[in-house]
Amino acid sequence: MSVHSAEDSKKTGKRNFNDQFESPDFYAIDDLLTEEHKLVRASIRDFVKKEITPNIEDWCQKAHFPYGIVRKFGDVGAFGPTIPVEYGGGGMDYISYGLIMQEIERGDSGMRSTASVQGSLVMYPIYKFGSEEQRKKYLPKLASGEWLGCFGLTEPNHGSNPGGMLTNFRDMGDHYLLNGAKMWISNSPKADVAVVWAKNEEGRIHGLIVERGMEGFSTPETHGKWSLRASTTGELVFDNVKVPKENLLPNKSGLGAPLMCLDSARYGISWGALGAAMDCYDAARRYSLERIQFDKPIGSFQLVQKKLAEMLTEITKAQLVCWRLGKLMDEGKATTAQISLAKRNSVAIALDIAREARQIHGGMGITGEYPMMRHMMNLESVLTYEGTHDIHLLILGHEITGIPAFK
Amino acid sequence: MKILVCITHVPDTTSKISFSDNNTKLNSAGVQFIIGPYDDYALARAVELKEASGGTVTVLNVGEADTEPTIRKALAIGADDAIRINAFPTDSYFVAQQIAAVAKEGNYDLILMGRESIDFNGGMVHGMVAEMLGLPSVSPVMKLDIDGGKATLSREIEGGKETLELNLPFVAGCQEPIAEWKIPNMRGIMSARTKKLEVREPAQAETKTKLDNYELPAPKGEVKMIDKDNVDELVRLLKNEAKVI
Numbered sequence: 243m244s245v246h247s248a249e250d251s252k253k254t255g256k257r258n259f260n261d262q263f264e265s266p267d268f269y270a271i272d273d274l275l276t277e278e279h280k281l282v283r284a285s286i287r288d289f290v291k292k293e294i295t296p297n298i299e300d301w302c303q304k305a306h307f308p309y310g311i312v313r314k315f316g317d318v319g320a321f322g323p324t325i326p327v328e329y330g331g332g333g334m335d336y337i338s339y340g341l342i343m344q345e346i347e348r349g350d351s352g353m354r355s356t357a358s359v360q361g362s363l364v365m366y367p368i369y370k371f372g373s374e375e376q377r378k379k380y381l382p383k384l385a386s387g388e389w390l391g392c393f394g395l396t397e398p399n400h401g402s403n404p405g406g407m408l409t410n411f412r413d414m415g416d417h418y419l420l421n422g423a424k425m426w427i428s429n430s431p432k433a434d435v436a437v438v439w440a441k442n443e444e445g446r447i448h449g450l451i452v453e454r455g456m457e458g459f460s461t462p463e464t465h466g467k468w469s470l471r472a473s474t475t476g477e478l479v480f481d482n483v484k485v486p487k488e489n490l491l492p493n494k495s496g497l498g499a500p501l502m503c504l505d506s507a508r509y510g511i512s513w514g515a516l517g518a519a520m521d522c523y524d525a526a527r528r529y530s531l532e533r534i535q536f537d538k539p540i541g542s543f544q545l546v547q548k549k550l551a552e553m554l555t556e557i558t559k560a561q562l563v564c565w566r567l568g569k570l571m572d573e574g575k576a577t578t579a580q581i582s583l584a585k586r587n588s589v590a591i592a593l594d595i596a597r598e599a600r601q602i603h604g605g606m607g608i609t610g611e612y613p614m615m616r617h618m619m620n621l622e623s624v625l626t627y628e629g630t631h632d633i634h635l636l637i638l639g640h641e642i643t644g645i646p647a648f649k
Numbered sequence: 650m651k652i653l654v655c656i657t658h659v660p661d662t663t664s665k666i667s668f669s670d671n672n673t674k675l676n677s678a679g680v681q682f683i684i685g686p687y688d689d690y691a692l693a694r695a696v697e698l699k700e701a702s703g704g705t706v707t708v709l710n711v712g713e714a715d716t717e718p719t720i721r722k723a724l725a726i727g728a729d730d731a732i733r734i735n736a737f738p739t740d741s742y743f744v745a746q747q748i749a750a751v752a753k754e755g756n757y758d759l760i761l762m763g764r765e766s767i768d769f770n771g772g773m774v775h776g777m778v779a780e781m782l783g784l785p786s787v788s789p790v791m792k793l794d795i796d797g798g799k800a801t802l803s804r805e806i807e808g809g810k811e812t813l814e815l816n817l818p819f820v821a822g823c824q825e826p827i828a829e830w831k832i833p834n835m836r837g838i839m840s841a842r843t844k845k846l847e848v849r850e851p852a853q854a855e856t857k858t859k860l861d862n863y864e865l866p867a868p869k870g871e872v873k874m875i876d877k878d879n880v881d882e883l884v885r886l887l888k889n890e891a892k893v894i
Binding site for chain 1: 717718721722725832833834835836837838839842
């Protein structure tokens with residue numbers, strides 16, 4: 243609602259380009275959405291304009307994770323929107339979830355990562371694989387933002403090959419003893435709860451809920467990132483951590499369990515990256531009409547028009563892919579390979595669009611006055627995390643040929 | 650406390666306005682509709698009052714079926730139920746009569762709305778409703794506190810503000826900073842699904858005005874640059890073209 247945003251920027255007194263954002267909808271995809279979906283999108287858009295956009299540049303420049311946003315995400319309902327209402331979730335469909343991710347990432351990928359991890363990688367496995375006691379204990383507090391969670395799968399020497407993980411636990415009779423280390427963990431330095439994947443004595447992967455304060459558990463922060471600077475990233479270190487037996491997720495084991503979580507998160511990323519792409523496209527469209535060179539707006543030159551036309555084409559295609567995938571998710575039919583295609587495509591086009599949009603802005607494009615460089619740097623992480631660009635290609639290759647190329 | 654909040658369904662302020670049917674109808678294609686921003690403040694304050702001291706908030710809109718998404722948003726923000734009077738809001742008098750009919754029946758302690766709508770900007774409805782109900786009417790209200798049956802409010806007056814006390818019930822036209830706009834949260838949107846939205850046929854009412862046509866302001870002319878030494882030309886243009894001297 244632009245009425246609101248104009249007021250907001252008056253209050254903060256900051257120049258705010260996102261206030262003028264016009265959402266591209268070239269194929270009238272809004273006609274495929276319900277009024278409720280549109281209200282979800284408008285509400286999160288207003289939330290982002292109020293809570294994220296006025297501050298994000300500053301947070302990123304200072305590599306500051308705004309911990310206060312966690313409670314605000316909880317209040318607006320950005321954590322676990324697809325989790326049933328009885329556990330504090332939103333009870334919403336996957337199109338709504340996608341739209342929420344799109345709007346948050348239009349603000350910033352780091353902020354979207356915070357919400358994605360909490361919803362898809364912490365709440366989802368507790369809901370899906372947890373006991374009733376675990377659901378009741380953790381989900382409402384994670385939904386409200388009282389607790390922040392993180393997800394420990396990647397290890398220093400096991401990224402694309404998580405099945406090779408070394409983190410392990412031993413059954414000590416009345417508890418488990420957890421040892422190992424995880425790396426590149428979003429939210430870890432501030433997390434109250436970690437869903438950790440580790441092997442038992444037989445080498446079978448299980449999920450364990452590790453809580454801050456357990457002896458031997460630490461979460462050192464990763465410094466010096468050039469990407470996702472407003473999100474906090476770190477390690478999880480387990481040095482003989484005694485984990486109560488009731489903290490094991492009882493209802494699924496094996497690598498398939500964490501991969502199911504990643505499917506849910508990757509679906510959200512497909513929409514999220516699209517939000518970043520839209521923001522870059524819209525900034526470039528506006529700038530191309532304002533910036534005069536050779537006595538004309540630069541938007542009148544063919545090479546600029548080509549860039550804008552290519553951007554709109556890719557955004558429109560990706561919108562349709564995401565919408566269709568959302569419907570398949572709702573019907574419980576979406577496959578891992580379908581999700582791989584969408585995640586890989588959205589992130590790749592978003593990164594291209596960020597670069598092209600940056601070029602259209604010329605020198606101005608490298609400053610924090612405009613969002614493209616921030617999105618571009620963020621998207622470099624998004625291209626790699628939750629299955630790299632290349633690994634998703636190989637998942638598709640496997641799907642097509644039946645032959646896995648990564649083993 | 651029973652609060653009635655009357656909301657309008659109006660074009661977003663950035664919408665490009667055009668007319669059809671010989672300039673007698675708003676062309677609503679591609680126009681984004683919102684809760685009237687002043688009504689949105691009234692709604693936000695009503696929800697705050699309810700959260701602080703209990704009661705119910707009913708939203709009322711006079712409009713055809715296309716206003717329902719706007720009403721659902723008001724429910725998502727925190728109203729308990731809604732009434733839509735199924736009629737096109739032809740003029741202030743007609744709308745005021747519809748609101749008065751609902752208000753009489755519902756026995757509300759407080760009737761809030763925006764100081765004016767942002768489409769026709771009449772700013773008359775709250776006064777008319779109060780007159781029809783025989784209640785006090787205050788506008789524009791910028792602060793509103795309720796203590797038992799008594800309200801303390803402040804309103805903007807020429808060059809300053811005044812603080813008033815009055816007994817419930819009354820009608821108030823609201824504006825900022827009475828409250829901050831509320832963004833619906835996801836739980837609110839989901840619960841709005843099942844909240845009651847009652848559609849009533851309009852009460853017998855008269856329309857006192859007849860629309861002739863709408864007119865858009867003339868587009869702004871181009872800037873003319875006049876050499877600083879050519880004062881005669883400047884005077885001539887101001888006199889003959891701009892007609893301001």
